Every structure is written in C-alpha cells, then in structure tokens.
Amino acid sequence: MLTLYQFPFSHFCEKACWALDLKQQPYRVVNLLPALHLLWSRRMASASSLPILRDGAYIVQDSSAIIDFLDLRWPQLGLTPTEPALAGQAREWERWLGEEIGVPLRLWFYSHVLRQRQYAMAFLLRGASRGQGLVFQALFGLIRHAMFYKMQINPHSAAAALPQLERALDTLEAALHGRDYLVGNAFSRADLTAAALLWPMLPWNGDEAAMRDCLPDAVGQWRQGLVQRPLYGWLQRTYHLHRPASCIQP
Numbered sequence: 001m002l003t004l005y006q007f008p009f010s011h012f013c014e015k016a017c018w019a020l021d022l023k024q025q026p027y028r029v030v031n032l033l034p035a036l037h038l039l040w041s042r043r044m045a046s047a048s049s050l051p052i053l054r055d056g057a058y059i060v061q062d063s064s065a066i067i068d069f070l071d072l073r074w075p076q077l078g079l080t081p082t083e084p085a086l087a088g089q090a091r092e093w094e095r096w097l098g099e100e101i102g103v104p105l106r107l108w109f110y111s112h113v114l115r116q117r118q119y120a121m122a123f124l125l126r127g128a129s130r131g132q133g134l135v136f137q138a139l140f141g142l143i144r145h146a147m148f149y150k151m152q153i154n155p156h157s158a159a160a161a162l163p164q165l166e167r168a169l170d171t172l173e174a175a176l177h178g179r180d181y182l183v184g185n186a187f188s189r190a191d192l193t194a195a196a197l198l199w200p201m202l203p204w205n206g207d208e209a210a211m212r213d214c215l216p217d218a219v220g221q222w223r224q225g226l227v228q229r230p231l232y233g234w235l236q237r238t239y240h241l242h243r244p245a246s247c248i249q250p
Helices: 011-023 038-044 063-073 084-113 117-124 130-138 140-150 155-176 189-197 208-213 217-227 230-242
Strands: 002-006 027-031 052-055 058-061
Touching: 002 011, 002 038, 011 063, 011 084, 011 189, 038 052, 038 058, 052 063, 058 063, 063 084, 063 189, 084 117, 084 155, 084 189, 084 217, 117 130, 117 140, 130 140, 155 230, 189 230, 217 230
Parallel strands: 002 027
Antiparallel strands: 002 052, 052 058
C-alpha cells in the first residue's frame, strides 16, 4: 500500500494528499512533526523535506514529483494535461505558485505563528498524537529555532515575504478573471497547486470562529482582506468541486 509521510499542517503536503485522494487508490498517512521528522526522512530520501511517498521500495520526495509519479501510475485520472503545450503551462504555473505563493506565505505565516507558543501549538499539533504533542511541547524551543533556521525566517525576510505574496495573489487573481481553471478548460495540477497552497487560509474544520481564535492578530487581519478578494471565492469553489475528504484534517 502507498504510504504518505507528511506534516499534517503543511500546504505542500496538502497538495500531495489532494493528488492522492483524487487517484482513488488506498494509502495510509504517517503524520510527523518538524525536526522530529528527520528520524524518518533522512533514512528514506536524499533531502530532509516532506512530503515523501513510499510505494514498496520506491521513494518519491516533493509534491510535484509525487504528482508526476501518480500520473504515470494512474494516467486515466491525470492531473497533467495530455496536450504538450498545456502540460508545459500547467507545470510552469505549478513552479511559479510554489516559489511566489507557497514559500513566502509559509515564511510570513510562521514568522508570526512561531513567536507565540499558543498559536504555534494550535496549528502545528493538528493531527498529532498525544505522545507527539507531549514531546513537541517539551522540545518546542529547540524546534522553533530549527524551523526559523530551516526556513530562513528573520525580520528582513519576513518583511519582504508579504509584498511578494500580495503581488503573486494579484497575478493569480488576474489570470483567473472570468475563468474557472488556470490552464485550458479542465482542472489540472496548476489549479490543485494554487488552491492547496492557499489552504491554510480556509477555516479549519469549517469553523470560522475557531480559526480566528487560533491566529495571531496580524495574520487574522491579513486573512480578512484575503476573504474579501474574488480569489477567495475561487478557492472555496475549487475545494467544493474538486477536493475529496482531506487526509490532512484530524
């Protein structure tokens, strides 16, 4: 059986999880926590990042590579357009979205969340077992330091991330104006990537009030602006139409 090793709070892991769910193949999920995940990832793959997909002895690391692998295994449910030109466009959108939305959103979000223990716990322990939670809380100071180092979070990078993210959202919103899909007339890996990378801004478990209570003021205020954008309506519709039950939610 396929096994997905993931962070249960990561938007890049949500991307891989969504692709797996669309393929309608049985798989199991192993939820890991930052820093502690190194005990697993370094034994399986060349880099330390998640998600990682195991298919028997075969290991696939990185959400884009996982989609490639799944499309090769189950092409009848493909996320990559069959027409070469459209496939190239979808891959280019996927790359751009990761660099211009996925990375800066993660950096800016964690620059706020990790500084306040109660918010960090609310987000990072989603889907964690009781034992993982106890270990994580005991080691939180060390884990937070490791996450700041790994993601290169500092005052300068955090300040630069938000304008980069805003520009990217403007570009994405303009590309979707009057359209349902980024490439052609069908849902593809481009749309999946765009929606998954904005997934942390959707209400957790559908509970808007509970989510507001779990976000630092700066993040909550920024999110309220996002909710007013046409792009947020597209995000909601895309999840409603194309997302099976998520393997991320606890």
